[in-house]
Amino acid sequence: MKKSITLMGAIALLFAISSFTSSLVSVNAGGDDIIGLWEPSNGKARVKIEKIGSKYYGKIVWLREPIDPTTQKPKVDKNNEDAKMRNVPLRGYRLLKDFVYDEESKEWSGGTIYDPESGSLYSCVITMKNDVLNIRGYVGVKALGRTDTWKRIKLKKKK
Amino acid sequence: MTLNLKRLAVALSFISFTTASFSQIDSTYVEEEEDYSMYDDVEDVGAITTYCSPKIFDLSPNRFLSIGYDVAGNGALEASTEGAYKPDAAVTRNNNSDLSYHGLRINANIPVISESKFVWQVGAGFNQSRITTDEIPNSNASNRYALLRELNAGLTNINLNTTLFKPLGEKNFLILQLLAEQAGNYTLGSSTDGPSLENTKYSGTAIWGKRPHDRLQWGIGLSRTYRAGELNYIPVVMYNFTAENRKWGTEILFPAKAFYRRKMNARNILLAGYELEGSSYRLYNTSFTSQNIELRRSEIRLRLDYQKQIKGFVWAGIQVGAIVNYSYNIDDLDTDNKDFYRGFFGDQTYAFSNTLGPMPYVNVSVSLVSK
Numbered sequence: 001m002k003k004s005i006t007l008m009g010a011i012a013l014l015f016a017i018s019s020f021t022s023s024l025v026s027v028n029a030g031g032d033d034i035i036g037l038w039e040p041s042n043g044k045a046r047v048k049i050e051k052i053g054s055k056y057y058g059k060i061v062w063l064r065e066p067i068d069p070t071t072q073k074p075k076v077d078k079n080n081e082d083a084k085m086r087n088v089p090l091r092g093y094r095l096l097k098d099f100v101y102d103e104e105s106k107e108w109s110g111g112t113i114y115d116p117e118s119g120s121l122y123s124c125v126i127t128m129k130n131d132v133l134n135i136r137g138y139v140g141v142k143a144l145g146r147t148d149t150w151k152r153i154k155l156k157k158k159k
Numbered sequence: 160m161t162l163n164l165k166r167l168a169v170a171l172s173f174i175s176f177t178t179a180s181f182s183q184i185d186s187t188y189v190e191e192e193e194d195y196s197m198y199d200d201v202e203d204v205g206a207i208t209t210y211c212s213p214k215i216f217d218l219s220p221n222r223f224l225s226i227g228y229d230v231a232g233n234g235a236l237e238a239s240t241e242g243a244y245k246p247d248a249a250v251t252r253n254n255n256s257d258l259s260y261h262g263l264r265i266n267a268n269i270p271v272i273s274e275s276k277f278v279w280q281v282g283a284g285f286n287q288s289r290i291t292t293d294e295i296p297n298s299n300a301s302n303r304y305a306l307l308r309e310l311n312a313g314l315t316n317i318n319l320n321t322t323l324f325k326p327l328g329e330k331n332f333l334i335l336q337l338l339a340e341q342a343g344n345y346t347l348g349s350s351t352d353g354p355s356l357e358n359t360k361y362s363g364t365a366i367w368g369k370r371p372h373d374r375l376q377w378g379i380g381l382s383r384t385y386r387a388g389e390l391n392y393i394p395v396v397m398y399n400f401t402a403e404n405r406k407w408g409t410e411i412l413f414p415a416k417a418f419y420r421r422k423m424n425a426r427n428i429l430l431a432g433y434e435l436e437g438s439s440y441r442l443y444n445t446s447f448t449s450q451n452i453e454l455r456r457s458e459i460r461l462r463l464d465y466q467k468q469i470k471g472f473v474w475a476g477i478q479v480g481a482i483v484n485y486s487y488n489i490d491d492l493d494t495d496n497k498d499f500y501r502g503f504f505g506d507q508t509y510a511f512s513n514t515l516g517p518m519p520y521v522n523v524s525v526s527l528v529s530k
Contacts, residue, residue: 037201041209041275046198062198070404079425081468091195117216118530119425120472131204134274139472139529144223146273146529152204155197 031056031101034108034126038133038150046153049096056108058096060116066091079119090116099126113137210275210326211370216401217408217422219430219466220474220528225266227524229288231482232259234518236292238306241447244512246501256307258515260314262287264524268322278324288314306489306511309344309445314456316342316438317354331369334378334397338362340385343441344454353443357496360385360439366397374401374408386415386437388455388486390500418464425530426468433461437486439498451492452510457485460520472529478522484515 034056038047046062068075075090099111106127113124113135122137122145131152138145214221237252244250268282292307318340325333340360345353362385368378378397383390393414401408401420410430411417418432437457445452462480469475489511492498501507 037198039201042212043209046201048198061193061195081426092193115530120530139223139527143269144527144529146270146278147275149275153201154204156200156202 030103030106031108034099034101034128034133037061037153037155039153040135040150041148047095047150054100056096056099056101056111057094059094060091063091077116077119079116081119096124096126099124208276209329211329211332212373213278213324213326213332215370215376215399216373217405217420218399218401218410219420219428220526220530221268222266222526222528223268225264225524225526227264227476227522228261229264229286229520229522230259230261231518231520232261232291233257234259234482234484235516236307236487236513237515238513239511241305241449241510243508243510245506245508247506248512250512252512252514254306256292258290258292258310259518260288260290262289262313264522276326278322280322282320282322284316284318284320286316286318290314305446306513309442310454312344312346314342314344314440314454315347315354316340316440330371331367332378334364334366334368334380336364340438342438343443345441345443353441355441355443358441360498362386364395366395368397374403374405375399382415384415385439386435386457388437388457388488389439389490390498391502392500428466430464430466431462433459435459435485439490442489447510449491449493449510451494451496453490453492453498455486455488455490457487458515459483459485462520469525472527474526474528476522476524476526478520480520481517482520483517487513487515489513 032051034049035051036049038049038058039045040047044064045060047058048061049056049058051057063075066074068078076086077088077090077093078086080086080088093114093116095114095116097112097114099108101108108126109124111124111126112121114121115137122139124135124137125142126136127134133150133152134147135150136142136145136147234257236254236256236258238254238256239250239252240254264284264286266282266284266286268280270278270280272279290310290313292311318338320336320338323333323335325335327333338361340362341354341356341358342360343353343358362383364380364382364384366378366380368376368380370376376397376399380395380397382393382395384393385391395415396411396413398409398411398413406422408420408422409418410420410432414435416432416434418430418434421429421431423429435457437455440454440456442452442454460478460480460482462478464476464478466474466476488509490499490507491510499507
């Protein structure tokens with residue numbers, strides 16, 4: 001009896017370890033490499049990519065020109081198709097949404113990228129190589145798109 | 160020992176469960192307050208070169224695919240008989256008719272490579288002009304109405320084109336455009352009246368430009384073009400500009416086109432200006448003496464162009480304006496069938512010397528765009 005309980009315990013342990021490690025793999029395996037601070041190629045913004053739940057999001061945390069020259073107020077999302085969103089400040093705006101990491105293809109996909117300059121929302125897929133992100137926004141199919149390269153940056157250490 | 164194993168198993172299962180549960184909390188995620196000033200001072204980790212964008216703010220949308228229909232007429236065609244007419248000669252034109260046309264316009268422009276450091280697009284176009292004229296006498300005894308009979312077959316233009324954009328750093332860029340087109344009075348699917356590959360016309364434009372900031376892009380270059388109907392080599396000037404208030408701007412590639420742009424909002428744009436359109440149309444299987452003749456068709460389209468977002472990336476456009484004929488003459492390429500350059504000062508003769516009067520036109524289109 002005691003032996004059979006031990007066996008059951010061992011099986012349960014193996015199952016739990018397997019379950020735990022697989023959940024760890026699905027949560028971390030390479031996907032979290034994207035977390036951090038990034039700068040698009042035009043250098044006009046800085047975007048912080050973070051993980052919320054199982055998905056990755058990126059928000060604008062810095063703008064080179066934070067003040068709208070027309071209104072002399074902080075820039076807002078004035079080109080948004082949704083009129084209710086047009087007063088939302090661009091700083092803090094989540095322009096990358098809902099990305100899921102695919103271990104097999106080594107890419108973050110299933111998400112969208114928003115272009116505040118045109119008010120357009122594009123489907124998007126992200127790949128990374130040597131601290132450079134290739135961010136491809138596209139219309140319908142990947143062929144109808146454009147790839148931008150973002151470089152990784154980090155906060156300077158305070159002296 | 161057994162108990163400990165069970166406890167560990169339960170504990171690990173719980174951690175596993177809570178990890179999985181955490182992945183489902185997106186909708187309840189609460190944004191933390193953040194001090195954004197901490198992002199002012201940063202240092203690079205990744206290394207990339209910054210390149211200038213091929214666009215500026217608020218340019219009218221780039222069309223991946225466009226399907227439109229064009230209706231124009233009536234214009235007064237005054238045509239000569241077949242002969243040899245010096246460009247500045249006084250010509251008696253007594254083959255007159257009202258002319259109108261309508262037809263499908265389909266254009267596609269697909270990015271093959273579209274990255275910060277290089278953009279390469281490939282496109283294709285199909286433009287049709289179904290021409291109708293006044294009633295044409297059946298008599299074949301003279302060539303008095305021969306031109307009208309040939310035009311009645313309609314004109315078709317099929318083209319392939321490619322555009323390369325190469326940024327040279329943050330401010331400068333190069334643009335190269337190449338176009339190969341088959342223009343003529345042929346009918347697709349017919350085995351007897353063309354088109355023939357040897358009559359393909361090639362055009363190209365190279366531009367060097369500067370993009371000082373997000374609202375201005377200018378350039379100068381050279382073009383080999385058939386927009387004026389016959390072969391021409393001309394300088395070109397590009398000037399795309401958006402005002403600081405983002406309400407208006409210009410889209411100019413002189414002399415091919417020049418538009419004033421008024422942005423009502425991000426989803427409604429009005430353009431006012433002109434575009435020079437043209438090509439050299441091979442006239443196949445005619446009853447003329449020469450068989451290597453081409454209609455040097457060119458027109459200035461003065462127009463108001465209203466573009467509106469329908470949904471997402473689908474836009475509709477309507478153009479209303481007038482077509483002012485620039486050239487409707489016909490050249491004989493002689494027996495060697497080689498095109499030639501007349502330019503503005505050449506005195507090679509025309510086989511037909513024609514004029515076509517102005518006509519109103521409307522064009523409606525639906526496009527899949529990228530902004």
